[in-house]
Amino acid sequence: MPCFAQKKWFDNADSISKPRLIGVVSGASSITIGTLLTLNEYWYKGYPRTSLHSFDDTKEWEGMDKVGHGFTSYYCGVLGYNSLKWAGVSEKKSLLYGAWGFMYLTGVELLDGYSAQWGFSWADIGANTVGSGLFMGQQLLWKEQRIMPKFSYQSTLHTNLRPELLGNGGIQEVLKNYNGQTYWLSTNIHSFLNEESKFPKWLSFSLGYGASGMLGGHENPAFNSKGLALPQTLTRQKQYYVSLDIDLHRIKTKSAVLNGVLKAVSWFKFPLPAVEFNQRGVFFHPIYF
Numbered sequence: 001m002p003c004f005a006q007k008k009w010f011d012n013a014d015s016i017s018k019p020r021l022i023g024v025v026s027g028a029s030s031i032t033i034g035t036l037l038t039l040n041e042y043w044y045k046g047y048p049r050t051s052l053h054s055f056d057d058t059k060e061w062e063g064m065d066k067v068g069h070g071f072t073s074y075y076c077g078v079l080g081y082n083s084l085k086w087a088g089v090s091e092k093k094s095l096l097y098g099a100w101g102f103m104y105l106t107g108v109e110l111l112d113g114y115s116a117q118w119g120f121s122w123a124d125i126g127a128n129t130v131g132s133g134l135f136m137g138q139q140l141l142w143k144e145q146r147i148m149p150k151f152s153y154q155s156t157l158h159t160n161l162r163p164e165l166l167g168n169g170g171i172q173e174v175l176k177n178y179n180g181q182t183y184w185l186s187t188n189i190h191s192f193l194n195e196e197s198k199f200p201k202w203l204s205f206s207l208g209y210g211a212s213g214m215l216g217g218h219e220n221p222a223f224n225s226k227g228l229a230l231p232q233t234l235t236r237q238k239q240y241y242v243s244l245d246i247d248l249h250r251i252k253t254k255s256a257v258l259n260g261v262l263k264a265v266s267w268f269k270f271p272l273p274a275v276e277f278n279q280r281g282v283f284f285h286p287i288y289f
Helices: 018-046 059-086 091-097 100-113 122-142 170-176 254-262
Strands: 147-153 181-188 205-214 237-246 274-276 280-289
Touching: 018 059, 018 170, 018 280, 059 100, 059 122, 059 147, 059 205, 059 237, 091 122, 122 205, 122 254, 147 205, 181 237, 181 280
Parallel strands: none
Antiparallel strands: 147 181, 181 205, 205 237, 237 274, 274 280
16 A cells, blocks of 8 residues: 555655655756746846856855855755655655755856856855755754754844845845844754753754844945935944744644644744844843844
């Protein structure tokens, strides 16, 4: 009997299920090719093309874009791995092919490399490697993810000053406004203790990184694209955070659907009190998003 007879649709197959595998491969291929073609048509087409070249962007945006690359590469790996395991592919092959996120992001990097506006960034490749390595390394070492990247965002006034660069509301703002982004590494404490430990399985310790005061990649310009003067009093600064977190994917309920939802949103940092360290001092946030 096929695995569907013993397991529910959302459970991993015990052996390779051709219908599921075809769906996973087709979906991944369509998403990869479709998004690359879309980026090429609507993002890169408006800029002059050149021969493949690289450029140094290591000092842009106080490193926030590099952390974002690592974050994206990590979760592309998670998605690829879990999709293949669901289709019944072996652990070893799922882990290996689950690194498709790294290859996908390399494709985006090549588009940058042929654009006169940007260039191939070895720093981006390095960040992608770290993100994929964080996922694959933990899976090889522990067969689980004990240290997870997380993301949080809060709106800032910077977008009003340069909406053409930092986004103009909605998801565009979340993706482009580095001033409002915070990236976290949440470590599940119980996973490093004995299984018999009474310590809550859902509680994590989290370290965060962010930056603010940025109206441009390397420096803050005097004017925006409309010729309006921009304030020169903003201080570009890095921000470090310490907080606790709730590991949602370790919370198990009687509802398989709810468990799936908790797992799907577990890449968000749960809003909790946090302590911030920056060049101006130490600050306490009763609730930090």
